[in-house]
Amino acid sequence: MPERIMIVEDDPMNAKLFQLVLTRKGGYEIEITEDPSHVIDEIKAGRVTLVIMDVSLSNSQLDGKPVDGLEITRRLKGDPLTRSVPVLLATAHAMKGSKEKFLRESGADDYISKPIVSADELLQRIQELIAKRNHAVPPAHR
Amino acid sequence: MPESVKKTDPPSQRDPRAQFFWATGLAAALTGALVWAITTNYCEGLHQEGRVRVAALAATIASGVPATAIEGLALREGRSSPGATALHSFLIDARQANPDVRRIFALLPGKTPRSWRFAIDAVTAPGEHVRFGDFYDVTGRTQIEEARSRPTADPAPVPDARGSWIGGYAPIKDANGRTAAVLAVVMVADAALASERRFLLEASIIFVILLGGIVYTGCDRYQKRRLELERNRNIHARLSIHRLAEVMTRSGGETDLIRNALDTMAEATGFERWALFRKDRERGPFVLAATRGFEGVARDLSPDATGPLICSVPLLEQGVPTGVLQCLASPSRAFEANDVTLIRWLAAQLTQGLKRIQLESRDQLLASYMRATDEMLIGFDLGGNVTYANPAASRFVGDTGDELRGRGIDSIFLFSEEAGVLSLLELLRRESGFHGELQCRTLEGATFPAEVAVSKAVDREGNESAWVLVGRDISERRERENEIQSRSEQLELINDQLQHANERLAEGSRMKNEFLANTSHELRTPLNAVIGFATLIEQGVTEDANERSAFAKAIRESAEHLLVVINDILDLAKVEAGKLELALEAGDAIPTIMAAVEALKPAAARKGIELTASVPEGALEMQLDPARLRQVLLNLLGNAIKFTDKGEVSVQASSRENPDEIRIVVRDTGIGIAKKDQARLFVKFSQVDGSFKRRHQGAGLGLVITKSLVQRMGGTISMESDGLGLGTCVALTFPAKVTAGFHARGAHA
Numbered sequence: 021m022p023e024r025i026m027i028v029e030d031d032p033m034n035a036k037l038f039q040l041v042l043t044r045k046g047g048y049e050i051e052i053t054e055d056p057s058h059v060i061d062e063i064k065a066g067r068v069t070l071v072i073m074d075v076s077l078s079n080s081q082l083d084g085k086p087v088d089g090l091e092i093t094r095r096l097k098g099d100p101l102t103r104s105v106p107v108l109l110a111t112a113h114a115m116k117g118s119k120e121k122f123l124r125e126s127g128a129d130d131y132i133s134k135p136i137v138s139a140d141e142l143l144q145r146i147q148e149l150i151a152k153r154n155h156a157v158p159p160a161h162r
Numbered sequence: 163m164p165e166s167v168k169k170t171d172p173p174s175q176r177d178p179r180a181q182f183f184w185a186t187g188l189a190a191a192l193t194g195a196l197v198w199a200i201t202t203n204y205c206e207g208l209h210q211e212g213r214v215r216v217a218a219l220a221a222t223i224a225s226g227v228p229a230t231a232i233e234g235l236a237l238r239e240g241r242s243s244p245g246a247t248a249l250h251s252f253l254i255d256a257r258q259a260n261p262d263v264r265r266i267f268a269l270l271p272g273k274t275p276r277s278w279r280f281a282i283d284a285v286t287a288p289g290e291h292v293r294f295g296d297f298y299d300v301t302g303r304t305q306i307e308e309a310r311s312r313p314t315a316d317p318a319p320v321p322d323a324r325g326s327w328i329g330g331y332a333p334i335k336d337a338n339g340r341t342a343a344v345l346a347v348v349m350v351a352d353a354a355l356a357s358e359r360r361f362l363l364e365a366s367i368i369f370v371i372l373l374g375g376i377v378y379t380g381c382d383r384y385q386k387r388r389l390e391l392e393r394n395r396n397i398h399a400r401l402s403i404h405r406l407a408e409v410m411t412r413s414g415g416e417t418d419l420i421r422n423a424l425d426t427m428a429e430a431t432g433f434e435r436w437a438l439f440r441k442d443r444e445r446g447p448f449v450l451a452a453t454r455g456f457e458g459v460a461r462d463l464s465p466d467a468t469g470p471l472i473c474s475v476p477l478l479e480q481g482v483p484t485g486v487l488q489c490l491a492s493p494s495r496a497f498e499a500n501d502v503t504l505i506r507w508l509a510a511q512l513t514q515g516l517k518r519i520q521l522e523s524r525d526q527l528l529a530s531y532m533r534a535t536d537e538m539l540i541g542f543d544l545g546g547n548v549t550y551a552n553p554a555a556s557r558f559v560g561d562t563g564d565e566l567r568g569r570g571i572d573s574i575f576l577f578s579e580e581a582g583v584l585s586l587l588e589l590l591r592r593e594s595g596f597h598g599e600l601q602c603r604t605l606e607g608a609t610f611p612a613e614v615a616v617s618k619a620v621d622r623e624g625n626e627s628a629w630v631l632v633g634r635d636i637s638e639r640r641e642r643e644n645e646i647q648s649r650s651e652q653l654e655l656i657n658d659q660l661q662h663a664n665e666r667l668a669e670g671s672r673m674k675n676e677f678l679a680n681t682s683h684e685l686r687t688p689l690n691a692v693i694g695f696a697t698l699i700e701q702g703v704t705e706d707a708n709e710r711s712a713f714a715k716a717i718r719e720s721a722e723h724l725l726v727v728i729n730d731i732l733d734l735a736k737v738e739a740g741k742l743e744l745a746l747e748a749g750d751a752i753p754t755i756m757a758a759v760e761a762l763k764p765a766a767a768r769k770g771i772e773l774t775a776s777v778p779e780g781a782l783e784m785q786l787d788p789a790r791l792r793q794v795l796l797n798l799l800g801n802a803i804k805f806t807d808k809g810e811v812s813v814q815a816s817s818r819e820n821p822d823e824i825r826i827v828v829r830d831t832g833i834g835i836a837k838k839d840q841a842r843l844f845v846k847f848s849q850v851d852g853s854f855k856r857r858h859q860g861a862g863l864g865l866v867i868t869k870s871l872v873q874r875m876g877g878t879i880s881m882e883s884d885g886l887g888l889g890t891c892v893a894l895t896f897p898a899k900v901t902a903g904f905h906a907r908g909a910h911a
Contacts, residue, residue, distance in 0.1 A: 031687060033716055037694040044703045076683065112686035115679050135690035139697055 023069040023150060024049040026059055028089060029110075030078045034134070038072060038110075041139045046146065056082045056092045063102045070149055071096070075111035075122065090126040097127035104156075106149040110134060110142075213315035216330030216349055221313035223256045223266065224332035224345040232336045232343075264327060265348045268334065269298055269306065271341075278306060278344075306331055309344045319351030326351035416519050420451035423515065427508055428453050431501070435490035438512065441483065450485065473497050475509040479517065487512060538602075538612070538633040541619065546571045546587040549628065558612075558635055560604040571631070575600040575614060590616060590629060602633065610637040684727045688720035695720075730867065737870040744790055744874050748899055750781035751824060754788045755815055758795035766803050772810035773803070782815055782824045783899035790871045797864040798828040798892050805890070806832030817898045826894040834890050835883040872896075 025048045029035040035052045042048045048069075053059060054077060062068045075089040082092065089109065096102045106129040109122055114133035123131055129149055136142050231249035253266045260266075269278045278298040305314045309331030319326040328351045333341040424436040437452035477485040487509040491497050532539050532552045538559075541550035551559075551566040559566060559574060566574075572585040578601055583589050589596055595617045602612040614633040618626045695713040704710055736742040759775045766773035795813070802811040809831030817824045872879045877896035883889065 031691075033691040033720055034687065034694070036716070037691055037698075040698055040703065041694065044698075045701075112683040112690060113679060114686060115682060118679075134686050135693040137693055139694070139701075 022049045024051070024067055025146070026050075026062060026068045026071045027052045028054065028056070028059060028071065028077070028080070028092065029074045030054055030076070030080070031074070034074075041142065042146075045139055046143045048146075054078075054080050056080055056087060056095070059092065060096065060099075060102060063096065063105050068105055070146060070153075071105060071107045072110050072146075073107050073128065075109060075113055090122060090128075093126035093128045103127075104153065106130070106153050108132060108145065108149060110136065212319075212328060212351065213317070213330075216328050216347060217313040217315040217332065218330075219260065219263075219349070220309075220315075220330035220332035220345055220347040223260075223347060224313075224334045226256070227252060227334050227345070229337060232334060260347075260349075263347055263349045265346075267346050269344045269346060271310070271343070272297075305329075306344055306346075309333055310341045416516070416523070417451050419519055420512070420516070421453070423512060424451055424453045431489075431504060431508075433489050433491060433501070437488045437490075438477075439486040439488065441485055473502055473505050475502075475505050477509050477513045477516070479513055484513070484516075536634070538631070538635075540566070540571070540574075540631040540633070541628055542571045542631065543628050548574070555633075558602065558604070558610075558633075560606050565605060571629075573603070575602055575612070575631070575633070576609070577601070586616070594618065599636070600633075602635070610635055611640050612636060681727070681731060685724065688724045688727075691720035692717050692724070730864065733867045737867055742870065742874065744787040744871070746785050746787055746875065748783060749786055749788065751784055751786055751791060751815065751826070751896070752777045752782055754786070754791045755795060755813060755826065758792050758799060759813060761796060762799045762803060765800070766811060769803060769807065771803060771806055771808065773799070774810060774812045776812065776814045776816075778816055778818070782817060784824050784875075784896045785899065786875055786896070787871075791875065794868045794871050794894070795826075795828070797868045798894075801864060802828055802830035802832060802890065802892075806830045809889075822898050824896045824898045826896075827891060828894075829889065829891045831889045834886050834888040835881070 025042055027035060027038045027042075027050055029038060029052060039050055039052060042050050051062070059068070059071060063071075071093075073089040073093055077086075077088050077092075080087050080089075080092070082095070089111070093107050093109070096105065096107060107126075109126065109128045109131045110133075111118075111122070111131075112134040113122070119131045119133070122128065129152075130145055132142060132145060228248060231245050231252055249268060253268070257263050257266045267280060269280060271277075272279055280296045280298055303316075305316060308314045310333055313330070313332040315330045316328050319328045321327075327348050330347045330349070332345050332347075334343040334345050336342045420438055424438065427436055428434045435453055438450045440450040473489045473491065475487045475489075476483040477487060487505065489497075489505050535552065536554050538555035539550070539552040540548055540555050542548045548566050548569050548571060551561065556562075556566060570587075572587050575586050577583045577585070578599075586596065586600065595615070597615045598613075600612055600614045601609045602614075603609045612633045613636045614631060616629055616631045619628040619630045621627050695716045698704070699710055699713050704713075733742065755777060756775060759773060763773055799811060799813065811828070811830045811832075813826065813828050815824065815826045819825060869879050872894055875896060877894055880893050882891045882893070
C-alpha cells in the first residue's frame with residue numbers, strides 16, 4: 021500500500037501547495053480535508069500513514085462543536101486506535117514558545133512553521149516521522 | 163476652759179475705769195448698809211414670809227409633776243426620753259403660768275451625798291444653756307438636801323448682776339412616796355418679798371435724796387464723761403463688728419479674709435490674740451488663721467497653766483463642729499462672762515462668713531467656668547423661657563446684646579424633620595432630660611448642628627424649677643465626618659478606577675500579545691503560499707505553462723492579501739498615533755455607498771449571497787472623506803459577506819427617522835454575534851474567539867479602524883445582533899447637511 025498522507029487545512033491556497041509538494045516531489049498519496057471525523061475514520065480504517073495538521077481551522081467541527089487542529093490532535097492521541105499515526109503540526113502560529121506549547125498541549129509528534137521555506141526539509145521531516153513509526157510498531161500490527 | 167464660762171450672762175456695758183463713780187457709789191452703798199442694818203431686824207419677819215411663799219410655790223409645782231414624767235426621771239434615760247420630754251414641757255408650762263419665776267428646774271440626787279445633777283433644764287435663755295446631767299454645785303446650800311424631805315427655800319435672797327433672787331425647793335415624789343428629785347423654783351426676790359422691797363425703797367429714797375445733793379456736783383461731770391466714753395466705745399464696737407461682716411463678705415483668699423476678720427475682732431474686743439482652727443478630714447485640726455503674736459503665746463502655755471488664759475469656742479455648722487475659735491487673754495485683760503458671750507457671737511459670725519466664702523468661691527469658680535467654656539450653657543424655666551445664657555451661647559447664637567434672655571428655647575433649638583418630635587419642650591414634658599443632636603438656629607436664622615444635653619436644675623429646696631442645657635457646635639465635626647466619608651468614597655472610586663485601569667491594562671497587554679500572534683499568523687499564511695509556489699516554479703515542478711501560470715496567479719493573490727493585511731496594520735498604527743488624516747469635504751454619500759456595493763458584488767456572488775442597497779432619491783449631504791467612507795463600507799460589507807453563508811447582505815441609507823441624521827445600516831443573515839461579545843467588537847486587537855477555532859482572516863483590526871474613521875467623520879457606529887446564528891446589523895449615523903426624500907434603489911448580486 022502506498023504511503024498516504026492526510027492534510028487538514030482550511031486555506032485553499034496552502035492546501036493546494038501541500039498537495040503539489042507532497043505528490044509531485046514526495047510521491048505520496050494525499051487527501052485534503054477539513055472534517056475531523058473523516059480523519060479519524062480513515063485512520064481507524066488503516067488508510068493513513070501520517071497527518072499534516074493546520075492549527076487554525078475555520079470550518080472544522082467535531083460532535084457539533086468547532087474545533088482547532090490542536091483539539092483534533094488531542095483526540096487522535098487520546099484514542100489507542102488512532103494514536104500510533106504520527107501527526108505533524110504545520111502552522112503559521114510561529115511566535116516564540118509556540119512550538120513547545122502546541123506539542124505539549126496536543127501530543128503531536130512534530131511541528132513545522134509556515135511559511136515553509138524548504139519543501140525538502142518538509143519531506144525529510146515526514147520521512148523521519150514515518151521511519152520512526154515503522155520502527156516502533158511491528159509490521160504485523162500495521 | 164469652756165466649763166467655767168458655761169453660766170454667763172449677756173454682755174452688759176461696764177466701764178472698768180469708772181473708779182470715781184464707784185467711789186461715789188461706795189459712799190452711797192455704805193449709807194445704804196447703815197439703813198439696811200437698821201431695818202434688818204424689822205425685815206426679818208418679811209423675809210420669812212417670802213421664803214414661805216417661794217417654798218409653797220415649789221411644793222405646788224412639784225406636786226403637779228405628772229406621774230409619767232416622774233417615772234422617766236432616771237438620769238440614764240437621757241434628755242430625749244419620753245419622761246424627760248414630759249417633765250420638760252411641764253416645767254415650761256409651769257414657768258409660763260408664773261411670770262415672777264425666772265427659772266424652774268429639777269435636780270437629781272447623784273451617787274454620792276451632796277452631789278446633784280441637773281435633771282432637766284426648764285428654761286433656756288441666751289447664754290443660759292445647761293446640759294442635761296451637768297453637775298450642780300450645792301456647796302453651802304443645805305436647803306437642797308433638806309428639800310428631799312420637805313419644801314424649803316434659800317435663807318436669804320441671792321444677788322447677782324441682774325438682781326436679787328430667791329430659790330424655793332420641794333421634793334418630787336414618785337408613786338411609792340419616795341423622793342425622785344428636787345424641784346427648784348428661782349424667782350425675783352422683789353416678787354417674793356414685795357413688801358420688804360417697798361419698805362427698803364422708801365428708806366433708800368430718803369437717803370438717795372440726801373446723798374444726791376452731795377454727790378451730784380462731782381458726779382455729774384464724770385457721768386457725762388463716762389457716757390461719752392461709753393457711747394464712743396459702743397460706736398467703735400458696732401463699727402468694728404460691722405467691719406467684720408464687711409471683711410467676711412469681701413472677695414479674696416479665705417485665709418486673708420479670716421485674718422482680717424480676726425484683726426478686726428482684736429480691735430473691737432481689746433483681746434489681741436485670736437486664732438481660728440479648722441477641722442480637716444485628713445490633717446486634723448490646723449490653724450486656718452491667727453492674729454500676729456498668737457503663736458508665740460500659745461507655745462508658752464503649759465498644760466497646768468492656771469487662770470482663764472484661753473477661751474475656745476466651737477464653730478458649729480448645723481450643730482456639727484467645723485472648727486474652733488480661740489482667744490488668748492493677757493494678764494492685763496482677763497475674760498469676763500460677757501466677753502465669752504461676745505466671743506460666742508463672733509464665732510457664729512465667723513461660721514456664717516466662712517460658709518459664705520465657701521459658697522462664693524464655689525460660685526465664682528462656677529461663674530468663671532461658665533464664662534470661659536466654649537460650651538453653650540443655657541438655663542430656661544419650665545415654660546421654656548431662657549433665663550441665663552453664658553458668653554459661648556451668646557456667641558454661637560449671634561447674640562450681641564441680651565436678646566437671648568426671655569426667648570423661647572424652642573425657637574433656638576429645633577429637631578431635624580426626620581426626628582418626628584415637634585419641639586424640645588414637648589419632649590421635656592415627657593422625659594426627665596434629653597441628650598442628642600439638635601439644630602441650633604442663630605438669631606440671624608442660620609442653623610448649625612449641635613450636640614445638646616438637657617437636665618433638670620434643682621434649687622436649694624430641692625424643687626425642679628428649671629432646665630439647664632449644655633450644647634456644643636458639631637458642624638465642624640459633621641463636616642469632618644462628611645469629608646472623611648466623601649474622601650473614603652473618592653478613594654473607593656479611585657481604587658475601583660485603578661482596578662479597572664489595571665484590568666484594562668492587563669487585558670490590553672493580553673490583547674496586544676494576541677494581536678501580535680494573530681498579525682504574525684495573518685502575514686505568514688499568505689507568505690507560505692508565495693514562497694511555496696515560487697519554489698515550485700523555481701524547481702521546475704511542472705513544465706505545463708498553464709499550471710505555471712496558475713502558480714504565478716496564486717503567488718499574486720497571496721501577495722495582494724498580504725498587502726491588505728499590511729495596510730490594515732499601517733492604518734491602525736496611524737489611528738493609534740492620531741495621524742490618520744481625513745480629507746473631509748461636504749458631499750453626497752450615495753455614490754460612495756453604491757461604489758462599495760458594486761466592488762463587493764463579485765465576492766457576494768461567489769458565496770451565492772444576495773447583496774442589496776437601498777438609498778433615498780436625491781442626495782445624502784454630509785461631511786465626508788469619500789475614500790475613507792468607502793473603506794468603512796468595504797470593511798463592513800466584507801465582514802457581512804465573510805460571515806454569511808446563505809441569505810443576504812443589505813445596506814440601507816436614509817435620513818428618514820431624523821432629518822438631521824444620516825443613517826447607514828449594513829444587515830446580514832450570517833452567524834451573528836453572541837451578546838456577550840458585542841462590546842468587544844470595536845476594541846483593537848480583539849477577535850471574538852480567542853482560540854484558533856473558526857478563525858477568519860483578518861487581524862481583528864477592521865472594525866477598530868472603521869470605528870475610528872466613522873468618529874473622525876463625526877459619526878457613530880453601533881452593532882446589534884440577536885445572538886449567534888441570528889444575523890448582524892451594523893448602524894452608522896452621521897450628522898446630515900441636507901435632508902432628502904427616501905427612494906429604494908435595488909442592486910442585486
